[in-house]
Structures are given as structure tokens and as C-alpha cells.
Amino acid sequence: MNLDDLPVVSQVFESGADDRVFDSLLLLGPVVIVLIVLLGRSLLTAVLAVFYLGVFCGYVVYRGATFGS
């Protein structure tokens, strides 16, 4: 079975910026938030949140730097 065939995943892949990194961030967002809700504020959840935001911001900059090339 292909990932694209799953109901929510297929809609996320079809919409948006047509980029698998951003699509993955969109799908992982609720997972990170649920983990924070369940585990509370800890080093692990803080690192996860920083990592998520770091990937998002870093990837925007990367896309900008490589735009048109």
C-alpha cells in the first residue's frame, strides 16, 4: 500500500507547497503536540519542539537559498 493512498495523507500531499518535507511537518505537528500534552514540559519534549521549529525555519531558508537553481 502506498502512503499516498491513505485518506488524510493523500489530501495533505495533494494540497500545499508540493514538498514532502513540509508535508511531513504538517503530519508530524499533531504528534509532537500530543506528546507534549502527554509528557508535559521536559528536556525530551523541548528538544522535539526545538527540532520541529528548527527544521521548519532551516528548510524555508534552504528552499530560499536553492530557489531557481
Add this chain to the structure above:
Amino acid sequence: MSGAAATIGRDVGRILEALGGLMIVSVLVTLAWGEYFALPALLVSAVVPLGIGRFLYRRYRSADAPGRLHGMIVAAAGWLFVGLFGSLPFLLVAWSVELGVPIVSTPQQTATLAAFTNPLNAIFESMSGFTGTGLTMTDDESALPRTLQWWRTFSEWVGGVGVIVLTTAILSRPGSGSLTLYESEARSEKIHPSVVSTVRTIWWIFILFTFGAILTLWLAGMPIWGAINHAMTGLSTGGFSITDNSIATYDSVAIDFALIPIMLLGSIAFPVHYLILQGDLRNFYSDLQTRWVFLYMSTGSALLWGLLYFAGPYETPFAALRYGLFQFVSAATCTGFQTAVDATNVAIGRWPSYAQLTVTFGMFVGGAAGSTVGGIKIIRGLTLAKGIRYQISEVFYPESAVRRLVINGRRLNDEASSREFMEAAIVFVLWVTFLVVGTFVLLLALPADDYTLPNVFFEVASAQGNVGLSSGITGPDSLPTIGKVTFLFHMWIGRLEIIPVLVMLRTVFQRGGLYA
């Protein structure tokens, strides 16, 4: 029913169906927090719009696609009904607690929740939420059940992008009509050739940014429930809070500064966000509206900082910067989060008049068209400014001269520039007219000497600009009934940029024989 009424009935029915769906989704929050006393109220609230919407849609399913007139009436009527039916959770949960729910334990009634047993207060809260205004009928938001805290937040989050955009995204149907409805909700720019694809991308961007905003606020120190709610209302530039003193409750420099980029994201047009995510970062400065969002916010904040520090209430440059920058961005993005309250420093209502008027000007203009903000929008302000300059300079050119008005890279000829200038001028004149009329009504309705003219002007501009900052007038007891009705109207026309509401009222009066 005539063809036009069937078309309108069918599309309003779709919007009501979507509203019912939002209420059903919210049941998850009720269950998660174990607020079982709110469950019957929320389910009944969902069934009513869902049932009416389903009936209208099935009855008029084969009606014609909407034209421009229908689209405007659907937008105006849709937002009005969403405001009305969206009040049901407030009303029914408040009455559930007032009367008690059998079998499950019901909490003690609070003065804050009891205010919603008055239907007008419930409608006010709902309309304020969906229009992204943020003025509230609650005395203490933290005393509300989590279900209602969530419903307030959710209504702003959905309303920020637009209920019609939501309806188009999830209940899209093949064929024409979607574009007309999309444009009737004060939107024009498209990301993709297909409207359905465009609105789905808008939601994709909005949801992704919401996750980012939640994590940013949580890292800044906000508890996760607060981060979820404030990220949603901050990004949608709505401004509802779940705490008694808005963002001032946290009294945290990190949270104040973390919210500024979130509010700014909400005031940039979605097509620009899309291009930036594609890697075209030049849009930060090459897009006229985005460039001006930053220029305008920087200039306004610097001015307010100067006024607050050199002639105002704050003693240190940093305090003036912290509160001035946050409040100007909050006003100009039409968010309405408040950090300047008496509990932590000096409330906006007690700022010097010139500082209040500076914030009022911020609310008046707003952010970029195509974003989640209110106000007259930056592009209209620029069109008016450039148009006035163009008209005046015409005298200095020979009649044979061929001139072009350049707006956002588009070179407009005489006819096109006149049309765009006229459209912007009409909205501007209507905006100011309703602002002045509303100020008069409030001055008559409020007890004499309780509020100053800047206070009243500020509050009316806040309602009409869908901002939500308050100089202390809005409240379940402080605002008289006539004031609540006036503000309901202002929030409604402000969200739709006035004209669709006037078109709907003209049509209703014409059909009713009240208008020749």
C-alpha cells in the same frame, strides 16, 4: 421559492452544515476535559445548524450557480447565520449549568458563564469570534469551561480564514459558483487556477503555521493549553484569550515577543506565504503589501514607542518598546491581544489620547488583503494615496500626455486606475461613515462622562476593524443593549468589507417593499 432564493438557500445551507460539523468536532475537547455536562448542549447546538443546513441543501440542491449578487448575499447571510447559530454552545452550556444536567455532575454557576444565559451576549461572543474581532462579553475567560474556551478559539481560527473558504474546501462541489463565493468573502487572489485547490492550500498553510505557532509559544513558557488557544487566535488575528487579562496574565517578555511574529504571519496574504514556502523569499520585500506590512508596523511601533516613552506613562525605554511594539502590532494586525492592562502596567484606556489615536490608526488600516486581518487593508490605503497623487499631478501634465498608475507592479491606464481608485474610495468613505455613525450611537447610549471621545472612537474602530482591543467599554454590564447591537453590526460589516451587507440589506428591503 424563486431561483435566486433557492441558490442562496442552498449555499447558506452548506455553510450551516459546515458550522454543525465544527461543533461535532469540538465534542472531542468536551470529552478530553471530562466536561460531560456540556455534551448535551454541544450536541444540540450541532444538530440545529446541521439539520437546517442539510434540509436547505437537499431541498435546493439543483439550484443555479450563484452570480455576483447571489454571492454577496450568501456571504452576508452566511456570516450572519453563522454568528447566530454559533452562539448556541454559549447559550446552551450556560443554561445547562444554570439549570443543572441530570446524571452527570454540573459545576457551580459563575458570573462569567451566567452572562451567556442572555442570548444577546451569546450572539455577541459568537459574532466576535467568527469575525475575528475578539471583543468579549466575559469578565474572566479563565472561569469558562474548557469547552467554551475552545469554541471561542475555534470560531476565531475558522473565521480568520473564512467560513466560506472552509465550506468550499471541505464541501466543495463540482461546477461553477465556488469562485463567486470565494471572492464575495473579501478575497480575490488565487494560488492555483482552481478555487477548491486554492482554498485547500490556504488551509494547508494555515494548519502548518498553527503547529509552528503552538510550539513557539510553548517554548516561550506558555502552558500547552494556553499555547494551543493563543496560537490559534494569534495566527488568525482574532485575539480571544483564555485568561482574564489577555496576554498580560503571563507578564512575560519572551511570550510578548514570541507572539509578534505569529501575529505578523497572520497579516501577510496567503498567496505570498505560498510563494515563500516555494522558496521565493524575495516576496518579503518585492510584494507591495508584505513590504508595507513591515514598513507600516515598524514606523507605527516606533512612533508609539516615542509617544509612550517621551510623553507617556512608561519610565524606561524598554518598557515603552515592549508595550508600544506589542500593542501597535496587535492593533495593526487586528489581533487585539492586550498586554497593556492595569494589572501589570498602564491600561490602553488610560494612555494619553494621542497614543490611543495612534493605535486607532493602526486598527483603521489593518494588514494585507488576502490575509486574516480586518481594517480597510494596506492595498486600499496605498491605492488611495497613489490615486490622490495621480489625480493631483494630472494638472501638471499636458492633456495629450499618456500616463500610467503603477500599483504592485501593475501599470494601470486611466480607466483601470479610476476604477480601482473609486473602489478603494467607496470602501474608505463607507468605513469612515459607519465609524462616525457608530461613535455617535455609542456616545448617546453610554452614560455621560463615563468615557471620553477617544475611548469611544477607539472601541468602535476596534469593533469595525475586527481588532478587539478595548478601552474598557465592552462588557456584559458596561455596554448597554443598543451598544451591543451596534457592535454586532459593526463586526459583521467589518468582516465583509461593508458592501456585501449593504447589498443584502438593499435586496431584503426591496423585496419587503421598504425600498423602491
